[in-house]
Amino acid sequence: MLPFITATTYLTALREGGSLPGLVEADDSGTYVVKFTGAGQGTKALVAEIVVGELGRRLGIKVPELALIDIDKELGRREPDEEVQDLVKASVGLNLAIDFLPGSVGYDRSFDIDPADVAPIVWLDAYVANVDRSARNTNLLIWHRTLWAIDHGACLRFHHAWGSPEAFARSPYNYADHVLSGRGNPRTVHDRLSAQVSEQLLDEVLELVPDDWLLPDPDRPDPKAPPDAAAARAAYRTYLAMRLAAAERWLP
Structure with a gap:
């Protein structure tokens, strides 16, 4: 199985993509880019992330490590952006975390x-x-x-x-x-x-x-x-x- 972690702090939204991923800290002291199940593309995009990313890793391609991350409904409460609040609320439970590469x-x-x-x-x-x-x-x-x-x-x-x-x-x-x-x-x-x-x-x-x-x-x-x-x-x-x-x- 992929590692399982729990989100502790929502840091910021990453607005480069259309699915509004977020930069999140987790209980393992790591920082991750989180792709949310409540985003417009739904879970299909997360399935593709896992299948292709892990296939690539096994073929020797460098892909950031993946984990399953638990999102609590309280995580987005302090975020002033209503779009982010709604996304976090719609994504309570299991989501996909991608290891953040600082300085990349x-x-x-x-x-x-x-x-x-x-x-x-x-x-x-x-x-x-x-x-x-x-x-x-x-x-x-x-x-x-x-x-x-x-x-x-x-x-x-x-x-x-x-x-x-x-x-x-x-x-x-x-x-x-x-x-x-x-x-x-x-x-x-x-x-x-x-x-x-x-x-x-x-x-x-x-x-x-x-x-x-x-x-x-x-x-x-x-x-x-x-x-x-x-x-x-x-x-x-x-x-x-x-x-x-x-x-x-x-x-x-």
Whole structure:
């Protein structure tokens, strides 16, 4: 399981993204960026954060450590912003905490980075169909002179409207819009990384997702959605396995 911590202090809202994550202190004395279940994207974005982030970590990509964080309804009481108050109230219970990297800066193409760090990130993004790693919004950080990948909530688009795994598996990837385009060829790492993505590895990553986050969303009814957590994990595994098997459709 992911580590479990409890939020103690809400520090500030991070307004760069649309989901209004917050910087929060926890009872382990750590500081975290918290993605809330009550945000507009709901738990699907948090599922993608866990699945893609932990998959990336196991493939050797630097991703900030994740934890499950308990949010109490009193946490946002002292926050003067009503939007933040409403978000915290709507997110009471389990949420997702992402380790805060103090002093990190956002990546842009002026940085000199290790080419060995680039191709695996591009490969992973193409594999999980990440549409949110562009020059407009890089979702990459430089920390201690190393490239770190963050914000994977926009990946795995299939779970917003469950349908045909074949369509997702065979869909191409728009490399031209990727901020690392031209700096690393995912074909150079495909054999090594794809060999690591076994059914066992996918199962290990999917087991990290809380069951409640895998249940059908009553606010977004989808007749094709898996009916329970076990069926959802099986469906994710099917989609991701089929995507991997169809790599010649999305590799450049």
